Amino acid sequence: MKKLFLLLLAALPFQAHSWGFFGHKKINYHAVFLLPPEMLILYKPNISFIEEHAVDPDKRRYMIPAEGPRHYIDIDRYGQYPYPDLPRSWNAAAEKFTADTLHAHGIVPWWIQTMLQRLTTAFKQKNQAAILKYSAELGHYIADAHVPLHASSNHNGQKTGQKGIHGFWESRIPELLADKEWDFIIGKAQYLPNPGQFIWQRILESAAAADTVLKLEKHLSQQIHADQRYAFEDRNGQIIRQYSSYYTRLYDQKLNGMVERRMRQSIFAIASFWYTAWINAGQPDLKNLSNREFSPEELKEFEALNTAWRGRESDEH
Numbered sequence: 001m002k003k004l005f006l007l008l009l010a011a012l013p014f015q016a017h018s019w020g021f022f023g024h025k026k027i028n029y030h031a032v033f034l035l036p037p038e039m040l041i042l043y044k045p046n047i048s049f050i051e052e053h054a055v056d057p058d059k060r061r062y063m064i065p066a067e068g069p070r071h072y073i074d075i076d077r078y079g080q081y082p083y084p085d086l087p088r089s090w091n092a093a094a095e096k097f098t099a100d101t102l103h104a105h106g107i108v109p110w111w112i113q114t115m116l117q118r119l120t121t122a123f124k125q126k127n128q129a130a131i132l133k134y135s136a137e138l139g140h141y142i143a144d145a146h147v148p149l150h151a152s153s154n155h156n157g158q159k160t161g162q163k164g165i166h167g168f169w170e171s172r173i174p175e176l177l178a179d180k181e182w183d184f185i186i187g188k189a190q191y192l193p194n195p196g197q198f199i200w201q202r203i204l205e206s207a208a209a210a211d212t213v214l215k216l217e218k219h220l221s222q223q224i225h226a227d228q229r230y231a232f233e234d235r236n237g238q239i240i241r242q243y244s245s246y247y248t249r250l251y252d253q254k255l256n257g258m259v260e261r262r263m264r265q266s267i268f269a270i271a272s273f274w275y276t277a278w279i280n281a282g283q284p285d286l287k288n289l290s291n292r293e294f295s296p297e298e299l300k301e302f303e304a305l306n307t308a309w310r311g312r313e314s315d316e317h
């Protein structure tokens, strides 16, 4: 029986996406409520767009190879915490390590700043379609930067025999607990005088937590037998192997609220980046915007993202 179980474990697909689609949508959704009334006027009626398109950058990974490195940084490739050898500015870092090396190890802290600039420009141009698109996508990258395993080269526990831990932390735990037990009432967005410094700080927190994320699960897995760690569940008519609810709760308790905390910090950071872009653009009146509809090209791109994603999904199963 045990042998059969282990055989099944090896054969069934394991689902893993950054923050899971569930987490990313929830994070973007809740960020809207931290905005001031002058911004809510635009974001509230478009909240389902902000929520739905929170996952576009993950879908784009299946279409464009350059997309991958925008979601993480293997910061441990650059020495020891707090990584003094890695310059925080792109130019200085590229000069020291080459742009190719930076891309190879992931560029999320710099990409967030590029997206912030794009959003700021969109506000200056009063371009509604661009504001919504960049807001949704910027939210994705900021949320990724808060995930400890997005700041570690051991991103799926592949170096320590913990394959699957990526999705365990960022998908399985929130899917089980966020709606029922977590609180997403968070004050107000704040203006960030130095967004670059802010996001590097969050990356360093993620990097520092990655060790804890890995060690605690390793320790727990040595105490709990495999047939209590995993469960088979029906998902849309497909049997998939999952971490059991029992084991998920145990791990969450060991993490002492870390996943909920990082989710809340993501929400605050996203709203604050949106707010900062709006302020830096001169607080344009969001009641009177141009480009209220997406262009045919933009609509085509959304469709292509979905097609790429669906194709990939059926490939995997």
Ligand SMILES: [Zn+2]
Pocket (backbone or CB within 6 Å): 018, 057, 058, 071, 140, 144
């Ligand atoms: Zn991602």
